[in-house]
Amino acid sequence: MKTQKSTRATMDDVLGYQLVQASIATNKAFHSEVGKPFDLRPVEFTLLQLVRETPDISPTRLAKILSVTTPGITAWIDKLSSRALLIRSKSKADGRAQHLKLTTKGSRLVDEALQKLLVSDAQLMSHLTAGEQLMLLELLGKFSGARQSKL
Amino acid sequence: MKTQKSTRATMDDVLGYQLVQASIATNKAFHSEVGKPFDLRPVEFTLLQLVRETPDISPTRLAKILSVTTPGITAWIDKLSSRALLIRSKSKADGRAQHLKLTTKGSRLVDEALQKLLVSDAQLMSHLTAGEQLMLLELLGKFSGARQSKL
DNA sequence: TATTGTTATACTCTATAACTATA
DNA sequence: TATAGTTATAGAGTATAACAATA
Numbered sequence: 001m002k003t004q005k006s007t008r009a010t011m012d013d014v015l016g017y018q019l020v021q022a023s024i025a026t027n028k029a030f031h032s033e034v035g036k037p038f039d040l041r042p043v044e045f046t047l048l049q050l051v052r053e054t055p056d057i058s059p060t061r062l063a064k065i066l067s068v069t070t071p072g073i074t075a076w077i078d079k080l081s082s083r084a085l086l087i088r089s090k091s092k093a094d095g096r097a098q099h100l101k102l103t104t105k106g107s108r109l110v111d112e113a114l115q116k117l118l119v120s121d122a123q124l125m126s127h128l129t130a131g132e133q134l135m136l137l138e139l140l141g142k143f144s145g146a147r148q149s150k151l
Numbered sequence: 152m153k154t155q156k157s158t159r160a161t162m163d164d165v166l167g168y169q170l171v172q173a174s175i176a177t178n179k180a181f182h183s184e185v186g187k188p189f190d191l192r193p194v195e196f197t198l199l200q201l202v203r204e205t206p207d208i209s210p211t212r213l214a215k216i217l218s219v220t221t222p223g224i225t226a227w228i229d230k231l232s233s234r235a236l237l238i239r240s241k242s243k244a245d246g247r248a249q250h251l252k253l254t255t256k257g258s259r260l261v262d263e264a265l266q267k268l269l270v271s272d273a274q275l276m277s278h279l280t281a282g283e284q285l286m287l288l289e290l291l292g293k294f295s296g297a298r299q300s301k302l
Numbered sequence: 303t304a305t306t307g308t309t310a311t312a313c314t315c316t317a318t319a320a321c322t323a324t325a
Numbered sequence: 326t327a328t329a330g331t332t333a334t335a336g337a338g339t340a341t342a343a344c345a346a347t348a
Binding site: 058059060070071073074091094095096097098 | 305306307308309310
């Protein structure tokens with residue numbers, strides 16, 4: 001444990017740096033456990049899982065949550081759609097908007113991937129106590145909560 | 152606070168997702184407070200600060216810490232070097248290796264940027280208690296500690 | 303006028319392979 | 326043989342602008 005007191009600040013004191021360092025670990029694990037075997041990018045997996053959690057969600061809303069541009073979200077949805085993992089349908093209420101839904105194939109795939117990922121997370125965090133693991137997720141969630149509520 | 156119990160897992164339970172969401176916030180803040188005004192990418196800022204913390208560090212070691220390829224680190228160092236923010240010098244002990252040092256200009260710039268960043272972090276985390284802020288950084292550090300020690 | 307979504311395009315960043323020079 | 330660093334190059338990803346269709 002580092003007690004910083006009056007010493008000069010280092011990168012360890014910078015939140016963004018700690019997030020990047022932590023992400024390096026999770027990204028590598030994602031790639032070997034999910035990315036490679038399921039042929040999914042992190043964004044693709046997240047997109048699928050979010051559609052699963054929120055059926056009929058629109059591309060625009062996904063773009064905001066994922067902090068991706070609208071051309072970006074179109075491209076990702078194109079890719080996933082061409083793999084028959086999700087389906088676009090026109091909104092009846094608003095002719096401009098679309099609703100997204102997972103196919104059975106997409107649903108199965110993201111479900112398997114999610115399980116792999118949870119196991120992987122447990123391994124990555126195994127040097128933290130159970131309480132610390134929960135606390136870490138809680139605090140990250142609370143930190144991002146402010147942003148989420150503005151979407 | 153979410154108590155998950157036996158409900159199905161969501162993205163909120165995935166560490167990598169929480170890290171990405173948190174990073175979206177810090178990245179935006181970095182860009183407006185440091186990236187734009189100082190014309191620095193996150194990697195560039197981190198690279199400079201790490202050289203500052205560890206004078207004579209080698210490009211290879213930086214590449215490992217930042218999880219960047221060696222061609223990648225060469226390119227970043229080239230850029231920063233051409234802006235006269237750091238200097239390469241050949242190692243006397245090992246003819247292949249290099250030592251990196253910040254110039255006065257580089258040192259001043261990264262110092263100013265770091266201060267801006269710490270203020271920005273405080274604002275971003277202002278909806279967490281002081282204890283939670285410390286805890287978040289502590290836990291992220293502990294999580295990444297295992298990886299760091301393997302470098 | 304504002305919003306949803308698409309297309310086109312340029313740019314940044316990354317990743318791989320092949321090379322040099324030192325050890 | 327292995328390591329430090331560079332060069333060249335292809336590919337993935339992102340961002341901007343311009344557009345069509347609907348509200």
